[in-house]
Amino acid sequence: MSETAVPRSGEGGATDHRLLGIPELTDVPRVAVVVDVMRAFTVAAWAFARGAERIVLAASVDEALALKAGRPGWLALKDGAPAEGFDAVNSPGHIGSADLTGRTVVQKTTAGTVGALAVAEADLVLCASFVVAGATAAALRSVTDRVTFVVTGEDGLADEDRACAEYIAERRRAGRDVDAEPYVRRARESRAARELATGVRGDHRAVHERDVDLCLEVDRFGFAMVARREGPLLVLRPSTASA
Template structure:
C-alpha cells in the first residue's frame, strides 16, 4: 500500500481512497455517537448549515466544537457524549478540523474517518479493500498535529503489517499539543476524561465510512466481523 500523509491544504487532487484522521476529538466523538446508538452522522460545512439542518429536522441532534451554544445539543467531547442516549437518531457534526477534512475529500471513491478508537477496524477495512494508494488526511494543525499523524501512520502500518505495536504511536499522541491543551483546559467544551478516551485503542469494532447521500456527506459505521466476533467493544 502506497500511503501519503497530507494536511487539508495540501490536497490538490481528489484521492481514490482517503482516511481522514482527527483523534482529538471529532472522530473519537463520532465513534462514541455510534456506540450510543446514533444511526448516522451528517458532516456539516458550517455552523449555520448545522443549525439549518437541525431546524429542518427537529429530531436530529447538533454537535459542535467549543462551549455549548444555542441550537446545539452537544459539544465535541467524548467524555460528555458517552452518557447521552442517541438511539436511532441522526447527529449533525461540525468541527474545526475533522469535518472539514472529510468534506475536502468527499468525491473520493472511499472515505474513512478514523481515530485510535477505531484504528484496527479501519486498517482491516483497508486490507479488505486492497487499496493500492491511500491518502491519509492529517486534519489538525495544518497537517502537523502529532496525535493525528501518529494515528495515521499507525493505521497505515497496521494495514500492511497487522502485528505492528501501537505503544510508540499512542505515546506520541499523549505527548501532543492537543493532548496538553485538553488536559490543561485551554480548549472549551472539555471533560477531564477526554484525553484518555481519545487514546483508548480499538475501543469499537467498526470502521466509519463517509459517503455522499444527495447533497450531504453522511458518516455511518461499518462493523468488521472478525473484531465483532472477538468481542472488542
C-alpha cells in the first residue's frame, strides 16, 4: 500500500467546522472531509487494506467503465447490483476478501464519490468513515481553516454520516480519544443500517451479512484517505501522516 502525505494548512489547534449536505455546497471549502459510512469510504479503506495502490473516483458508471477499459489491470466497482464490466460491488464484506495488491480501483457510488467530486478543488480533501476516524481527526489537528464535513447520505440528513462527522470533529477538538459508543449507536440505529440489515437497500448480491458491523468498526485502520487531482482524475490514496 503506497501512501501520500497530508498537507498542512498552518499550525495550531482546531477552529470551527460545519456539516453540509451535497446540495448545500455553494462554495469550494479550503478543507473538506467527505463522509460516507455506509458504504463508500468504508469500502475504500478496506480496498487499501487489501493492497490497492490508489482509488480513482469516477463521476458516472460510463466514466468508470471507460477508465477501466483503457487501462489494463485496473478494476472497477460500483454500488447496487453486480453489473457487466464491473469487478466488485460496494460492500466491505465482499471487498475484504479480495486481493488488490498493487491494483488501481475505479469507484463509483451514489453518494460518496459524488460528494468527493463536489469538493475536488478544495486545498485538502479527506474521505472518511468510522474505520479511519482517528487517523482523520489526527490529520486535521494541524489545520487551522474551518473544516467542512460533507454529509453525503440523504442530502445531508443521514444520521450515520452525521454521527461520524461529529465524532471526528470532537476527536479533533479534544486532541484525544472520545467515547465512540453514542456516535456508533446513532449510526447503528440509522435508516441506512436498518435497510442494509433487512435487505431493503440494494440487490442481495451487493450486500454482505457483515456490512453493517464492518462499517461501525471504529479505527479499524490507522491511515487517513486523501483525495487529490492527478491530471484530470480525482485520486484517493492512504496516508499515515498526521499533524
